[in-house]
Amino acid sequence: MKIGILGATGAVGRQMLECIEERNINAEEIRLFASEKSKGKTMMYKGQELVIDVADAENLKGLDYVLGAVSNAMSKYYRPLIKEAGAVYIDNSSAFRLEDDVPLVVPQINGEDALKHNGIIANPNCSTIITMMALAPIARISPIKTLTATTFQAVSGAGINGFYELEEQIEQVKNNEPVTPKVFPAQIAFNCIAEIGSYNDNGYTTEEMKMQNEGRKILHLPDLKVTCTCVRVPVYRSHSISAAFETEQFVSIEDAEKAVAAFEGDKLVKDHVPQPIETSNQDIVHVGRIRYDLTRDNALTLWCCGDQIRKGAATNAVEIMEYLENH
Numbered sequence: 558m559k560i561g562i563l564g565a566t567g568a569v570g571r572q573m574l575e576c577i578e579e580r581n582i583n584a585e586e587i588r589l590f591a592s593e594k595s596k597g598k599t600m601m602y603k604g605q606e607l608v609i610d611v612a613d614a615e616n617l618k619g620l621d622y623v624l625g626a627v628s629n630a631m632s633k634y635y636r637p638l639i640k641e642a643g644a645v646y647i648d649n650s651s652a653f654r655l656e657d658d659v660p661l662v663v664p665q666i667n668g669e670d671a672l673k674h675n676g677i678i679a680n681p682n683c684s685t686i687i688t689m690m691a692l693a694p695i696a697r698i699s700p701i702k703t704l705t706a707t708t709f710q711a712v713s714g715a716g717i718n719g720f721y722e723l724e725e726q727i728e729q730v731k732n733n734e735p736v737t738p739k740v741f742p743a744q745i746a747f748n749c750i751a752e753i754g755s756y757n758d759n760g761y762t763t764e765e766m767k768m769q770n771e772g773r774k775i776l777h778l779p780d781l782k783v784t785c786t787c788v789r790v791p792v793y794r795s796h797s798i799s800a801a802f803e804t805e806q807f808v809s810i811e812d813a814e815k816a817v818a819a820f821e822g823d824k825l826v827k828d829h830v831p832q833p834i835e836t837s838n839q840d841i842v843h844v845g846r847i848r849y850d851l852t853r854d855n856a857l858t859l860w861c862c863g864d865q866i867r868k869g870a871a872t873n874a875v876e877i878m879e880y881l882e883n884h
């Protein structure tokens with residue numbers, strides 16, 4: 558396999574390279590791409606230095622896969638070049654996720670959708686992947702009709718600069734210096750901000766609507782209704798989600814727990830509360846606190862945590878590539 562990583566120097570791109578190495582993927586060649594600013598710099602892979610380049614029609618040629626970890630605008634720019642080069646593009650941006658002929662895939666849930674691709678497969682939104690990993694095993698017992706979710710999203714979800722901004726602001730607060738938000742709309746150190754993305758006409762943000770739009774496509778539940786509030790919290794890494802959901806038929810706590818425990822990629826946590834600090838830098842989604850929803854029948858509520866750079870982005874993309882290779 559010849560693999561390109563587009564956006565190799567970012568939070569997701571770096572993790573993709575690590576995932577390929579730690580999963581011992583049989584890569585004959587890896588090419589790293591980023592912006593002009595990174596051209597000529599190097600990154601380590603299996604003890605060797607790989608030189609970063611800017612992707613173009615010429616150096617994309619011969620690749621089997623391109624794993625994308627760039628912005629929507631950059632992804633739109635590179636898509637035709639990748640297509641022309643004949644590589645399969647597995648994209649982490651949200652630019653193409655809702656296009657009809659672009660599969661939106663979490664391999665453990667709807668891996669078979671990936672096989673219908675036309676050269677591009679989208680990786681879902683990070684909070685959506687983690688939430689769907691928790692809900693999918695229960696949706697297989699009885700389809701989910703409605704979901705009310707609140708996300709608690711780590712700063713690195715906004716890219717590597719989100720991580721630096723929290724570090725910098727903690728120092729500024731400690732030193733009694735003025736705090737100057739750049740990445741986030743307000744101070745994130747010692748605070749939380751219920752505003753991620755831009756606003757739609759309905760008052761929800763673009764990030765919040767992904768839970769419904771992408772959740773429907775991943776679970777194959779076109780009528781799923783979701784109301785979501787996305788909150789940025791001062792956690793470096795790993796998103797957490799509180800999810801209350803109504804199923805078509807009654808599902809007991811015991812059956813829901815059994816299904817989650819048996820689902821590949823999930824861990825049912827019962828002896829304590831799942832915490833983002835525990836799910837950081839690993840690939841498993843932790844699910845706990847499964848309770849009956851007290852406001853309605855046939856409804857449960859749960860709490861889940863997962864590393865959004867790994868399972869919410871890089872690992873999921875690498876797993877899609879593995880799925881295609883193995884099917």
Ligand SMILES: NC(=O)c1ccc[n+]([C@@H]2O[C@H](COP(=O)([O-])OP(=O)(O)OC[C@H]3O[C@@H](n4cnc5c(N)ncnc54)[C@H](OP(=O)(O)O)[C@@H]3O)[C@@H](O)[C@H]2O)c1
Nearest residue numbers: 564566567568569591592595626627649650714716717870
């Ligand atoms: N962070 C997360 O948890 C997460 C989770 C799921 C999905 N995503 C999505 O994944 C994508 C990447 O996110 P990220 O968090 O990794 O962002 P990031 O840390 O800000 O990294 C952005 C990457 O894009 C590269 N880039 C910038 N301009 C470019 C250009 N003109 N040509 C080629 N490469 C260019 C940067 O290279 P330079 O270093 O050279 O500037 C860097 O490698 C985004 O679409 C994001 O929404 C992120």
